Amino acid sequence: MNETIVKVTDLINRNFYPVWRTEKPNVVLSGGRSSMKSSVISLKLVADFLKDDMGNVVCLRKVGKYLSTSCYEQIKWAIYMLGVENEFYFGKSPLKITHRRTKTAFYFYGVDDPMKLKSTIIAKGYVMALWFEELAEFDGVEDIDTVEDTFIRQDLDGKEVKVYYSYNPPRNPYAWVNEWKESKVNDPDFFIHHSTYLQDEKGFLSKQLLRKIENYKKNDYDYWLWMYKGEIIGLGDMVYNMNHFHPLDELPDDDDILLIDTATDTGHQVSATVHCAFALTKKRNVILLDTWYYSPENKSVKKAPSDLSKDFFEWITKIRETYKKSIDRMTIDSAEGALRNQVFKDYSIRLHPISKKKKVDMIDNVHDLLAQGRFFYLDTENNKIFIEEHRKYQWDADTLQSDDPKVVKEDDHTCDAFQYYVNDNLRKLGLKF
Known part of the structure; x- marks a missing residue:
């Protein structure tokens, strides 16, 4: 032999x-x-x-x-x-x-x-x-x-x-x-x-992989240093580089929507509830289509879960009718039970609870998407709050010199929703290896 x-x-x-x-x-x-x-x-x-x-x-x-x-x-x-x-x-x-x-x-x-x-x-x-x-x-x-x-x-x-x-x-x-x-x-x-x-x-x-790496290097040099050279670049004060949030006046003619996903961050007595609708396109780009935002702060009569359930159903129905696409996954904070149960009771819609990781790891996955130059948002009135909150999103300076850094938990509801969306769809987005 x-x-x-x-x-x-x-x-x-x-x-x-x-x-x-x-x-x-x-x-x-x-x-x-x-x-x-x-x-x-x-x-x-x-x-x-x-x-x-x-x-x-x-x-x-x-x-x-x-x-x-x-x-x-x-x-x-x-x-x-x-x-x-x-x-x-x-x-x-x-x-x-x-x-x-x-x-x-x-x-x-x-x-x-x-x-x-x-x-x-x-x-x-x-x-x-x-x-x-x-x-x-x-x-x-x-x-x-x-x-x-x-x-x-x-x-x-x-x-x-x-x-x-x-x-x-x-x-x-x-x-x-x-x-x-x-x-x-x-x-x-x-x-x-x-x-x-x-x-x-x-x-x-492969040449294909090398081209992809070069694209990271071009779009976000610091991210490339960390992800592909393995250098310890630190966290800095601000969480995101806002140059990676690309505005659109309208949907592109040459990049059709394949499907739509939603992500929800829920609030309580003084904390906002947020729904975001994200489109995945044929070119594998992500487009923020719409943001629904409700804050109970300074309101004497606050919305009950039944009210928020109705709001969610009306909002998601409008998204479907506007874009004529199916909703693939509807993600929600795993710590939230009231709204998730109410939506199922009222409309038999199952919201998918995100399996959360350390905050820094969830943010790293968002960085991966952003560094590829694949994130866009419709520049509308509804989406302004999304951009404003991400622009202000910071690491807590008192925790940076630790192995478990925290973010400033203030006006971060759309930031959480974005993280839930990315981390609940890693394979679909091509971010899981």
């Missing part, structure tokens, strides 16, 4: 050779998007796994539901690239890739609750390597220590568990992962590496 010889040096760029050669037990790979650090880690893990008949590998992400489309597929890709796919069984329930002969495996775990992993048992052999993918998603050093202690406690007769950490640095210099990496620079047990797409000497990246 003819054997195909695969040269690893053909599969990785030269800047990653030191990563491949290092003997240090902890390897930290930071870098910009598309720097191929995850590809190199997966290749290294598979190559080392094949040399050890008793070794197992554990791959981890903070949120378990993302494992199947990230770590799992990345390891599978590396197995195919090395031409050894016939040696493995690819299981999906549980998520596990098993070597047919040795019965050792690649295990994939979410770390939604690190303590749940303390009872994890590997049936055969021992854990030879750990991979923390998207390290910045984890809650902090405590998460990492709890997981590591679970898997490195076994004595391996002089061998050490190899631990890989990969992530794109958050823009906030005070994010825990940035400070943690800095603290490891002089630690003899740690190998620190940074990479960017610009080091792709072998042309693995």
